[in-house]
Amino acid sequence: MTINQLSHVAMEMGVILLSNGAETYRVEESMHRICIALGAKEAEIFVVPTTIIISVTLEGEVPLTRTRRIHSRKIDLTKVSEINHLSRHICYEPTNYKDLLADIRRIDTIPSYPYYLHVLAFAFISQMFTLFFGGSFVDSCVGFMIGMGIKLQMDIMGRFEANVFFTNIVGGLIASTVAVAASGLGLTTNMDTIIIGSIMTLVPGLAITNSIRDIIAGDYLSGLAKGIEALLIGAAIAAGVAVPLSLLRPFWGG
Amino acid sequence: MNYIAPCLYAFGASLAFAFVFNIPRNKLLLSALGGMLGQLVYVVFQLVISNDVILYLLATIAISLYAEVLARLTKSPTTIYLAVALIPLVPGGGIYYTMLYFINSEIDLGISTGIHTLLISGALAVGIIMVSSTVNLVRKVMIKSKTKIRKKIKYGKNT
Incomplete structure (x- = not known):
């Protein structure tokens, strides 16, 4: 997995967590765990309720930093719970980029109650x-x-x-x-x-x-x-x- | 009847809040039971203790324990159970009466009710802090002792 793909996956999962009502420390912890599990050497993450900043280092590559601003927040704890499961899953068995993206997209489009x-x-x-x-x-x-x-x-x-x-x-x-x-x-x-x-x-x-x-x-x-x-x-x-x-x-x- | 009815109402309200928070379908009932548990503890200890700040503290400790244990059992975030169960304990009446006394220019009553409401909110916060810090500590101690035992077994085999 390249450094671009790795930081993209971590960022997408963090954005879903933060914009659906997870605690800030949970977002930081899960993003860090995902980065390490996917093979990053170092990962520094800073989250406040409106912004995520992530900086990833891979062995022998230039560090990459991404920032994302969260504009709208709503409450959907099903998505928080699902992303939590996914990040646990990543830590136990390796997956590839395409499957991960498909999983994230599936979680992002889970319908809420009517x-x-x-x-x-x-x-x-x-x-x-x-x-x-x-x-x-x-x-x-x-x-x-x-x-x-x-x-x-x-x-x-x-x-x-x-x-x-x-x-x-x-x-x-x-x-x-x-x-x-x-x-x-x-x-x-x-x-x-x-x-x-x-x-x-x-x-x-x-x-x-x-x-x-x-x-x-x-x-x-x-x-x-x-x-x-x-x-x-x-x-x-x-x-x-x-x-x-x-x-x-x-x-x-x- | 006087003791059971509030618990049932708290259960109904928590269940509706679980829908508002979009809690996963298979955890709806479990999270709503937390709201009922808090009220049950409040009502039961009311027979013994008359200070309602302490009653709120006990009820919060009960629901936080419930939430932490269930979160470990079902491998899901604690917030799912805690946020829903906490709502029947939030002092909505205190906020309202504080405001009402200030409108009616009964400043003394307003201040004392306001401080009482603040104390209740403080009790909620302290209850959650006590339980989740203790649970975290216990978990860390357990993990550490597990690795120590493993090391001892390994070391023993090597020698």
Whole structure:
């Protein structure tokens, strides 16, 4: 395998890992392991949540450095798991370049769950958490509607590439507007429960987990970046919820 | 009933979150069980301990142990199980009430609720850190002792 092919394979696998929600230290570790297993003499890898830099040295050749900027990130843990399996596989038995590329392409095109299932999942999360925090069945149905609305809003705003914080502010705004309206119409008495239950859909669970795990692994830069992202998203949700609560309350008397 | 219902709701919510995170089809149920386990530990220890920060810490330790063990057994990343199971423990109510008190200009209550929420988040972080550091340490010690035994066997054969 030439130095060009080797660095290409490692880079492609790293990009799939990083853009689908793997921890930063996992990306560095797997890329390093792949390079060594494929016959590199040295491999230096630097990863932050938006960039990958890799520098490979082969015996008797000039070192090669590649950089890739990650522009869009989404969450698809199936791909992370599959790439993890593939990198384990590479370490145990040798493969050739063509097979590896075909494997990577196959993993990159694994379909995620269908769209209607995602919308239903959001609605269900919101309903379950409303019940979890002590709401009645009617409350949970209001939560179901809000969850669906939040998912549709997130996708519409995602299509226009709105930033994460604005998306979350609008999500919180929808949740509290609908809940205040429902309590104003007399459908429910515990508006608080509905709002708490439906903002749980916006909670950045993966960012929290990954930031803690990155900090444990000694990757403070990425860990802090992700931790601050999680904190700011929390603040954005609270700000979005606050606006209708303070503006609409006098009118609806909720 | 009062103890079982929250666990079932946590299970349902975790399962839905597993779909949102696109977790592999054969691991959906396992990861959702983690969310239920956290709530179960919380509810059971509620009978003995009244400080809820410690309850959150215990629940987090339980789900991190569950996630680490399952990750080793199924040879997949720990995040798959941990991220899903952690979500029912995230203090969404704390964030909301902090904001609500500040809107109603009850600053004292707002500050105390805010600090309480921060403490709970700290408990989640500390729980994960404790478990995964310990598991890593144990793994490294086991690997080292294995190679030592192998060396001894080799050395013994040579002499």
